[in-house]
Amino acid sequence: MPLTPGEPELFRFALGATSMVFKAGHRLRLQVAGSDFPRFDRDPQQWVTIATAGQADLRPARQTLHHDAARPSRLLLPVVGELSFG
DSSP states (O other): OOOOTTOOOOOOOOOOOOOOOOOTTOOOOOOOOSOOTTTSOOOOSSSSOGGGOOGGGOOOOOOOOOOSSSSOOOOOOOOOOOOOOO
16 A cells, blocks of 8 residues: 555564674664665565566655654664673
């Protein structure tokens, strides 16, 4: 189903398992993209057959993350355990 430009939509993503150690002062960056090419096929951003889409069929994508009282956004990261580093 196509999305309506400018209309907020709710998306929930279950990410694959991974493991990272974050020490005090480390920062985390969340990157949101419209595709993961070349891992997955490009999304032309319109209703065309992806397998036969050419360069002229591709449209730019724009993602907006809303973060306000009416439309909160969040990234939940579970804490598995604490490690001690010497």
